[in-house]
Amino acid sequence: MTQLRIALAQIAPQLGMFDENLALHHELISEARAKGAGLVVFPELGLTGYLLQDLASEVAIRLDDPRLATLAAETDGLSVVVSFVEESGDHRLFIAAALLEDGRIRHVHRKLFLPTYGLFDERRFFAAGDLLRATPSRLGVGLGLAVCEDFWHVSVPQLLALDGAQMLINVSSSPGRDLAATNEVGLGTATSWRTIMRTYAQLTTSFVVFCNRVGIDESISFWGGSEVIAPTGEPLFSAPFFEEGLFTVDVSLADVRRERVALPLLRDERPELAVREMARIVAERAGLHPDTTAEDGADPGLDVAPGDPIERPIGFQPGARR
Amino acid sequence: MTAVPSVTDTGGLFELPAELAIDTDIARRVIGQFIRGQLRQAGFDKAVLGLSGGIDSALVAYLTAEAIGAGKLLCVMMPYRASSPASRADAEEVVRRLGSASEVVDISPTVDAFFADDPDATPLRRGNFMARQRMAVLYDRSVTWGGLVVGTGNKTESLIGYTTLFGDSACAFNPIGDLYKSQVRQIAAAMGVPEQIITKAPSADLWPGQTDESEAGFSYPVLDRLLFWRIDKRRSIDELVEMGFDGALVERVDRMVATSEFKRQVPPIAKLGPRTAGVDYLYPRRRPGSARG
Numbered sequence: 138m139t140q141l142r143i144a145l146a147q148i149a150p151q152l153g154m155f156d157e158n159l160a161l162h163h164e165l166i167s168e169a170r171a172k173g174a175g176l177v178v179f180p181e182l183g184l185t186g187y188l189l190q191d192l193a194s195e196v197a198i199r200l201d202d203p204r205l206a207t208l209a210a211e212t213d214g215l216s217v218v219v220s221f222v223e224e225s226g227d228h229r230l231f232i233a234a235a236l237l238e239d240g241r242i243r244h245v246h247r248k249l250f251l252p253t254y255g256l257f258d259e260r261r262f263f264a265a266g267d268l269l270r271a272t273p274s275r276l277g278v279g280l281g282l283a284v285c286e287d288f289w290h291v292s293v294p295q296l297l298a299l300d301g302a303q304m305l306i307n308v309s310s311s312p313g314r315d316l317a318a319t320n321e322v323g324l325g326t327a328t329s330w331r332t333i334m335r336t337y338a339q340l341t342t343s344f345v346v347f348c349n350r351v352g353i354d355e356s357i358s359f360w361g362g363s364e365v366i367a368p369t370g371e372p373l374f375s376a377p378f379f380e381e382g383l384f385t386v387d388v389s390l391a392d393v394r395r396e397r398v399a400l401p402l403l404r405d406e407r408p409e410l411a412v413r414e415m416a417r418i419v420a421e422r423a424g425l426h427p428d429t430t431a432e433d434g435a436d437p438g439l440d441v442a443p444g445d446p447i448e449r450p451i452g453f454q455p456g457a458r459r
Numbered sequence: 460m461t462a463v464p465s466v467t468d469t470g471g472l473f474e475l476p477a478e479l480a481i482d483t484d485i486a487r488r489v490i491g492q493f494i495r496g497q498l499r500q501a502g503f504d505k506a507v508l509g510l511s512g513g514i515d516s517a518l519v520a521y522l523t524a525e526a527i528g529a530g531k532l533l534c535v536m537m538p539y540r541a542s543s544p545a546s547r548a549d550a551e552e553v554v555r556r557l558g559s560a561s562e563v564v565d566i567s568p569t570v571d572a573f574f575a576d577d578p579d580a581t582p583l584r585r586g587n588f589m590a591r592q593r594m595a596v597l598y599d600r601s602v603t604w605g606g607l608v609v610g611t612g613n614k615t616e617s618l619i620g621y622t623t624l625f626g627d628s629a630c631a632f633n634p635i636g637d638l639y640k641s642q643v644r645q646i647a648a649a650m651g652v653p654e655q656i657i658t659k660a661p662s663a664d665l666w667p668g669q670t671d672e673s674e675a676g677f678s679y680p681v682l683d684r685l686l687f688w689r690i691d692k693r694r695s696i697d698e699l700v701e702m703g704f705d706g707a708l709v710e711r712v713d714r715m716v717a718t719s720e721f722k723r724q725v726p727p728i729a730k731l732g733p734r735t736a737g738v739d740y741l742y743p744r745r746r747p748g749s750a751r752g
Binding site: 152153154188189190191192313316317318319320323324351352353354355356358378379 | 478482484485488489492497500742744745746
């Protein structure tokens with residue numbers, strides 16, 4: 138399969154209304170299938186809405202939830218990415234994205250990075266995932282799922298690409314903010330997202346598929362602007378801002394091979410170098426290894442030297458000095 | 460150091476500091492979506508607001524009419540006998556251009572009755588009472604009109620505390636509360652709000668000749684820039700002085716912002732039980748079951 142029609146479901150989920158959102162998913166999956174799509178992508182927490190706060194536990198589902206199974210049942214010969222609050226067996230709540238294919242759940246990605254700053258408060262309500270894996274797919278290319286903030290950490294697209302992903306799929310509930318007229322597209326959030334997505338596509342020589350929701354939850358407006366970007370970094374499609382819709386984009390999956398032969402960045406990656414240096418940095422932060430960038434006199438694991446050791450509180454045990 | 464920016468051309472209507480210029484098309488779309496979403500989630504399709512003749516309420520009337528249609532908007536004019544007739548005429552011009560429903564409620568009898576035995580009441584007390592009287596009228600009309608009360612306060616006045624608690628700041632939602640005065644003017648100009656409303660000196664209209672800028676002692680463009688760099692862009696006082704702002708003014712505005720913090724927040728509840736609203740009982744205002752039946 139080298140030609141693929143991608144359907145981006147840029148929807149406005151209703152906050153906390155699982156059944157209504159589920160019905161919308163069913164409707165749009167049918168519509169996408171009728172339009173000949175092979176991959177349908179829904180936004181982050183499309184089944185629940187974003188700003189859930191204490192509602193999170195009330196709309197959470199387990200992976201064996203029959204309502205999720207009804208969606209999987211719609212995926213004969215189809216790949217669909219949906220997102221919801223997943224409750225684990227030990228009752229942790231995750232923001233999850235699931236790849237549904239041929240009637241089953243093929244892969245689940247739990248959001249790794251939970252923004253808890255500025256207007257975000259996710260860590261208060263959710264647990265962070267611990268696994269990052271690319272997944273094979275019926276589409277014949279490896280897929281890498283990520284949820285919103287996961288893409289604001291450069292390791293995520295790189296690891297997914299090294300793990301075999303040729304198409305990175307980011308599902309988002311990104312609130313639009315910063316309307317300064319100097320922004321390229323009139324919206325600061327959109328400008329930064331577009332910059333990083335083009336960069337990731339180019340650096341990982343992979344397709345980037347971005348599905349962002351629209352609508353409002355409380356004070357915040359989600360800007361949409363869903364996109365598909367080619368492995369060259371060239372945007373193939375940009376959905377309108379703030380408008381609901383099911384947008385289809387045709388891509389040629391052979392573009393990945395072409396770009397990777399022409400620009401063999403992934404071939405030349407040095408994962409062993411990254412692992413070595415990461416291990417050193419982790420050891421330095423943990424005080425297990427001398428820190429090359431710390432001030433003279435700083436204790437292990439601390440990068441700043443205390444002003445006057447005599448002033449230290451009673452009981453403080455100074456560690457070994459370099 | 461950040462260079463002192465130039466001023467964006469606004470055709471001479473008003474002064475718009477360059478760093479405050481926004482994309483007004485996007486602002487209108489976000490605000491329109493916000494207004495429709497707030498109403499839908501509450502189970503309403505109509506809105507009511509107090510129209511003073513000033514730019515803030517005029518802009519909110521335009522934005523609300525654009526979002527839901529003028530036929531779903533009730534503009535209530537609530538003059539006091541000392542209010543400027545020019546303000547009233549400007550408010551009527553807005554209603555005429557939009558074609559919205561409107562009503563005039565004279566608050567003089569209630570206000571005068573309340574202060575009849577208290578002739579020494581200060582202008583501040585009288586002004587606050589009038590603002591709360593207008594709030595009471597709007598919430599009554601919210602019932603008779605069947606619409607939510609739309610807030611008309613801007614970010615500048617909210618940050619410096621130039622509002623009456625439970626008065627003009629009371630509303631169901633506020634579409635322009637994150638816009639500085641200069642940005643209110645920018646959108647108003649883009650939407651075709653009558654020019655005389657954009658160009659006249661902002662006033663609380665509590666007594667003849669009163670203007671915000673003479674009362675506060677600074678101009679909106681300067682104040683807006685100061686607040687933008689201090690709050691949105693997290694610049695220190697020293698950095699603002701380096702940029703050319705007057706140090707005494709920066710410190711004075713800092714104090715105004717700090718002393719009015721309480722006006723921008725929900726009153727604290729003494730934490731006693733296992734779950735307390737706003738502390739560890741945290742639900743969206745609008746959630747399943749929250750819309751009126």
